[in-house]
Amino acid sequence: MEPSADDIEKEADGGTGPVAIGRVRRGTGRRLHGAIANKLGRAILGGEYAPGERLEGEVAFSESLDVSRTAYREAIQVLVAKGLVESKPKAGTRVLPRNRWNLLDPEVLAWAFSGRPHMDFVRNLFELRSIIEPAAARLAAERRDRTDLKALRDALTGMRQHSLATEAGRAADRDFHDAILQATRNDALVALSASIGAAVSWTTIFKQRGEPLPRNAIPDHVRVYDAIAAGEPEAAAEAMRALVALALEDTRSAMA
Amino acid sequence: MEPSADDIEKEADGGTGPVAIGRVRRGTGRRLHGAIANKLGRAILGGEYAPGERLEGEVAFSESLDVSRTAYREAIQVLVAKGLVESKPKAGTRVLPRNRWNLLDPEVLAWAFSGRPHMDFVRNLFELRSIIEPAAARLAAERRDRTDLKALRDALTGMRQHSLATEAGRAADRDFHDAILQATRNDALVALSASIGAAVSWTTIFKQRGEPLPRNAIPDHVRVYDAIAAGEPEAAAEAMRALVALALEDTRSAMA
């Protein structure tokens, strides 16, 4: 479902400027300004531009990228909307301090993981998961209906069918955690779904990078499902707590 | 600090179209495209445009607003970045289903509260607070340093000095909760600060709308501070749990 996140082609330009600026061409479905925002977003999240640093002027930068100022400006507006940069007349466009970034925005999260994210950040995301998901599982056990349980079963089936090594398997994993958040009937928690989901699948990928198949994740998930289906809030929360803790342990050892 | 959220002037136009479209003029500091995004965002969050509904074409809409297509398009890119709308050639610009919205984006949250938010949504936000904040208080009690404690004390002083009925008092309240999240040393939790903060101050405003001063909130906050300062995680979590529960109770009775 997600594009392979590499639909931007960088053509090495002859320039030898202080910051190597590749040209931006959009992939098939993507719009040009989206591709530019993508490129700049990844650069910022990847630390190529330090907070406080000033970007080149509109005219100069859009020329280096070989795009019109219109497309460039629309891309900048996207970054502004996500709290990554701020631009004022005369002052130019500057990267904002990290605490102003909307780190939980799905796209920002994707940009963060497109590079090599710091272990600190991954740990922080797991800490967030360990706060949110057990509580969500507790609520889900209280409020779930037949539809929610079916969604959970379908996700489990998908995880069993495809391995977690495949994209389809990771999607099923995401669906499982997503279905739990949906079952809480809480819009604010559902909004966190995209963030949690990104964390889930990316950390799963990290696991796979290390050892081939560190541990079968299915039983943990089944325990969570059983508790939710049985309508036992405390058991659901406890099972989810265990799941996240084990996932963190796996990820930690895989990254070390 | 925050602009009064009313720096957009709507001039009733003579038109009698199905949806009354006011012209958009920007306030002092604000850029034009920002003002347009603001206006449209509030309209969408306020339910003036139903999910799935199609907006007028770029040319027609920008003309009704009496702005250039450039400014209008830049505003739309902002809304796209926040997951509110999606636009494709020939198909037009459509409002996305609610579950695609980045509800925790600070600006989106502000737009949601600029109208009369449903009690359901407020309850959901409190549910999120009751999940996040006790856990954050627990972590803060473990990790806080001298600077964090000073920030907390300063916030308490501010709350005592100005009443919660004033903007300064609400800012101090926000600062208190923000300082706790900062003390967790977790970027992901800090990113939630803006969302939590918005919920805190807006719900406080609701309280004020009802009874003049329903309850002195200071003692609750002091208990949280004491536990964090003493380095007692469980006590801090428990104190925060109580604080949020009481705040919800106050808000609920004020809205009913």
Next chain:
DNA sequence: GCTCTCGAATATGTCTGAGTAATGAGCTCA
């Protein structure tokens, strides 16, 4: 009569170039 393919209409997407407005820095002057 039904399906499939292809073309044209239409709305968004991109580009160019001009002109406006806001801001920060340096200068002048008290």
Next chain:
DNA sequence: TGAGCTCATTACTCAGACATATTCGAGAGC
């Protein structure tokens, strides 16, 4: 030394043209 002013710089807004993608309908073919 400090406050106020001028000015250069930069982003912001505008207008209009052209490009591109996607939908929808018409027509060919089965």
